[in-house]
Amino acid sequence: MAAPSTDPGEALAELSRIRLDEVDLADILRRVAGLANQTVPGSAHVTVTLAQGGANSSAACTSDLARQLDEWQYRYERGPCLDAAASAASISLPDLAVEERWPEWAAQARAAGIGSSLSIGLPIQEAVTGALNLYGLTAHAFDGVAVRAAENFAAYAAVALANAHLYDNAATLARxxxxxxxxxxxxxxxxxxxxxxxxxxxxxxxxxxxxxxxxxxxxxxxxxxxxxxxxxxx
Missing domain, CATH: 1.10.10.10 (Winged helix-like DNA-binding domain superfamily/Winged helix DNA-binding domain)
Known part of the structure; x- marks a missing residue:
């Protein structure tokens, strides 16, 4: 399992230092994805799913490969990131070679070189939900330590995104x-x-x-x- 390149404490501190009046929501989402990829052991690619008004999108991603894996789920309306966003739960797929819940998507991911995935629900607002999606290159890329690190990071990220979303809505209303x-x-x-x-x-x-x-x-x-x-x- 690859070690994180950024200390979790430093990543959470960086999230707390984000100035909502200096960056927009899209930039905050990109920072969340990048920091998660650097912080969670075993992570190779990260996306942030946003679900609002029946529409799903990858609001931020660290690679085109990860975005394409998300978009397959949006197209067919099934997959771990959608279930995590809807339930605000953590969904771990430790070995895509034996995944039975979403076999078609797992086959797509394996063909792209992904061995495991982890999706953490982000309860951003009542009308807006999301998920932090992490992809590993090997099976069992995310052990118990990695899952706890991802959940801890996601809890802080959800607060940052909720604040950013409220600020963005308020700024839009003011304009x-x-x-x-x-x-x-x-x-x-x-x-x-x-x-x-x-x-x-x-x-x-x-x-x-x-x-x-x-x-x-x-x-x-x-x-x-x-x-x-x-x-x-x-």
């Missing part, structure tokens, strides 16, 4: 709110211009903006921006 506020401001400006030029009410001004939007097949905000820009030019 959407800012955009909505900008749109509202420019629409109010355009309404004011129309009201001043046509001596009409606010409702009538907005009705005119809506009609111009429909006639031009453009968003109301875009019509309003053009009107404000034209008035500023005059």
């Amino acid at each position: 959407q709110m800012q955009e909505a506020m900008r749109s509202r401001a420019v629409i109010e400006q355009a309404k004011g211009i129309i009201m001043g030029e046509r001596r009409c009410s606010a409702d009538e001004a907005f009705a005119l903006l809506s009609k111009l939007s429909q006639d031009a097949n453009r968003k109301v905000r875009e019509v309003a921006e053009a009107l404000v820009a034209n008035a500023a030019g005059r």
